Amino acid sequence: MPAIVIIGAQWGDEGKGKATDLLGSRIDYVVKFNGGNNAGHTVVVGNEKYALHLLPSGILTEGVTPVIANGVVVDIEVLFEELDALTARGVDVSRLKVSSNAHVITQYHRTLDKVTERFLGKRQIGTTGRGIGPTYADKINRVGIRIQDLFDENILRQKVEAALDQKNHLLVKIYNRRAITVDEIVADLLSYADRLRPMVADTSLLLHEALEAGKHVLFEGGQATMLDVDHGTYPFVTSSNSTAGGAATGSGIGPNRIERVIAVVKAYTTRVGAGPFPTELFDESGEWLRARGFEFGTTTGRPRRTGWYDAPIARYSSRINGVTDFVLTKLDTLTGLETIPVCVAYDVDGVRHDEVPASQSDFHHAVPIYQNFPGWSEDISGVRRFEDLPKNAQDYVTALEAMSGSRISAIGVGPGREAIVVRHDLLD
Ligand code: GDP
Ligand code: IMO
Ligand code: MG
Numbered sequence: 279m280p281a282i283v284i285i286g287a288q289w290g291d292e293g294k295g296k297a298t299d300l301l302g303s304r305i306d307y308v309v310k311f312n313g314g315n316n317a318g319h320t321v322v323v324g325n326e327k328y329a330l331h332l333l334p335s336g337i338l339t340e341g342v343t344p345v346i347a348n349g350v351v352v353d354i355e356v357l358f359e360e361l362d363a364l365t366a367r368g369v370d371v372s373r374l375k376v377s378s379n380a381h382v383i384t385q386y387h388r389t390l391d392k393v394t395e396r397f398l399g400k401r402q403i404g405t406t407g408r409g410i411g412p413t414y415a416d417k418i419n420r421v422g423i424r425i426q427d428l429f430d431e432n433i434l435r436q437k438v439e440a441a442l443d444q445k446n447h448l449l450v451k452i453y454n455r456r457a458i459t460v461d462e463i464v465a466d467l468l469s470y471a472d473r474l475r476p477m478v479a480d481t482s483l484l485l486h487e488a489l490e491a492g493k494h495v496l497f498e499g500g501q502a503t504m505l506d507v508d509h510g511t512y513p514f515v516t517s518s519n520s521t522a523g524g525a526a527t528g529s530g531i532g533p534n535r536i537e538r539v540i541a542v543v544k545a546y547t548t549r550v551g552a553g554p555f556p557t558e559l560f561d562e563s564g565e566w567l568r569a570r571g572f573e574f575g576t577t578t579g580r581p582r583r584t585g586w587y588d589a590p591i592a593r594y595s596s597r598i599n600g601v602t603d604f605v606l607t608k609l610d611t612l613t614g615l616e617t618i619p620v621c622v623a624y625d626v627d628g629v630r631h632d633e634v635p636a637s638q639s640d641f642h643h644a645v646p647i648y649q650n651f652p653g654w655s656e657d658i659s660g661v662r663r664f665e666d667l668p669k670n671a672q673d674y675v676t677a678l679e680a681m682s683g684s685r686i687s688a689i690g691v692g693p694g695r696e697a698i699v700v701r702h703d704l705l706d
Contacts, residue, residue, distance in 0.1 A: 286502025295319025308336025311528030318576025349528020404551030482530025514553025596683030
């Protein structure tokens with residue numbers, strides 16, 4: 279089963295990094311296909327904790343070839359910083375390949391991200407401020423800069439000129455900022471070219487050849503289903519396709535290569551940034567989940583919004599992504615609760631909705647209909663077999679499985695690499 283996709287089922291931070299790491303030793307290639315350094319994946323290996331942003335989490339596994347594919351937006355300075363930091367900790371990053379078609383995040387993208395957010399005022403998205411949206415906008419507007427442009431100064435200059443022509447009008451006349459010169463951007467980008475050159479490859483061809491040779495290729499999604507620009511809670515989304523389909527367009531493999539789609543889902547729900555969140559808690563249970571789950575952003579450090587598990591969202595994810603397996607994470611965080619509410623449907627202005635409403639206004643007004651499950655108090659972090667979980671924890675998982683549209687194949691019971699209960703082999 280050569281091509282496997284891992285994506286997030288909710289609003290991000292489900293523990294995708296840990297799930298990728300779990301498959302690590304059996305994977306030959308790990309591919310990031312969307313997003314950029316807006317992602318934040320924490321992976322705990324023994325006493326070591328790694329925070330990855332731009333690089334795929336699979337980079338931590340020895341022998342794996344990490345790939346940054348065409349669908350990613352690359353801040354090259356951040357790329358080098360992450361590579362240097364991992365090298366200093368003894369991680370071998372020498373195999374990394376970067377697509378020549380990936381787009382580049384520049385200083386003006388970062389600046390525009392921040393000023394547009396400021397001008398949105400109350401309506402702001404709460405972006406990570408990393409320049410993600412403006413870089414994807416330029417890609418779609420056909421004024422983006424790609425990795426391959428760094429190797430032809432003439433072309434690079436022309437493209438930066440074309441981009442800045444528009445941007446400087448915006449920056450100076452609307453946002454009251456200083457104009458950015460073509461020279462400073464070109465000089466900055468060219469300064470990366472020599473170090474970058476050996477990493478650059480035709481990654482679509484590379485992955486095709488790997489798949490033909492029967493290698494295992496893991497496609498690791500950044501962000502999550504409800505942050506997808508097409509299928510998420512638009513406009514409170516990121517600017518890329520973070521759903522499973524994005525793995526094909528974002529890497530240049532055929533969709534029929536993908537045989538397994540693994541969705542990572544938390545045993546409750548969190549969200550960073552603005553936008554609708556039906557099960558959000560504003561009382562002490564929300565605080566309790568945040569404290570118990572250490573729910574603070576890996577990228578921006580912002581406190582995450584917290585709420586109960588939302589089964590219609592899991593079902594929606596299952597449908598949109600063609601999920602074959604769920605990895606349910608952070609079950610251990612719920613230990614100690616007397617009852618655990620689960621959202622089974624929504625009430626929208628007096629009408630019951632069993633599925634996520636297609637209309638944004640309906641979703642904004644969705645009030646969760648809860649079913650309560652009895653909790654457990656035993657420490658489950660040392661459990662490795664499903665049968666050894668407390669009966670109420672088993673029942674909670676079985677109930678979620680019945681509501682969520684796909685089987686739950688693994689259950690996270692702690693942050694560490696080994697803290698997992700496997701029910702079905704994810705690669706079998
Ligand atoms: P990602 O963006 O989806 O990779 O997730 P993040 O790394 O941003 O957030 C997930 C957090 O939960 C990280 O700090 C992980 O170390 C932690 N984590 C993952 N799985 C589990 C689990 O099963 N139990 C606990 N307690 N923590 C977990
Ligand atoms: P991982 O991969 C959680 C959110 C931001 C904001 C919106 C748009 O760690 O799950 P952007 O900077 O992408 O334009 O911001 O998307 N966001 C995330 N939330 N986890 C992430 O990544 C996120 N990446 C972006 O908070 O609401
Ligand atoms: Mg994260």
